[in-house]
Amino acid sequence: MGKFRGIIVVDRERCKGCNLCVVACPLHILALTEKQVNKKGYHYAEQVQKDLCNGCSSCGVVCPDGCITVYKKKEE
Structure with missing residues (x-):
């Protein structure tokens, strides 16, 4: 089973x-x-530590304006 890494994208203007x-x-x-x-x-x-995100999406769930999208990338 591979390990996942999360990537957080914030809509800065919103x-x-x-x-x-x-x-x-x-x-x-x-x-x-x-x-x-x-x-x-x-x-x-903003994401200040790039390689530590596990893609749990807690940040995106609590964002009241839907400014955060979390992507999961499988590491090989």
Whole structure:
């Protein structure tokens, strides 16, 4: 059985920086940007540790605006 790796894609322009995804992530690999903001002036979420995501989708489930999509990639 192969191992899966998750890839998180955040729609930066729709993200309002509510921080729910950051709190929901069991692996603590998401954070709000500190210096960058989107066109609306919000600090958006981003994946800060690229290779640790297991694709659990907790972040995408709690996002109230549906800004997060999680893809699973099978590692060989």
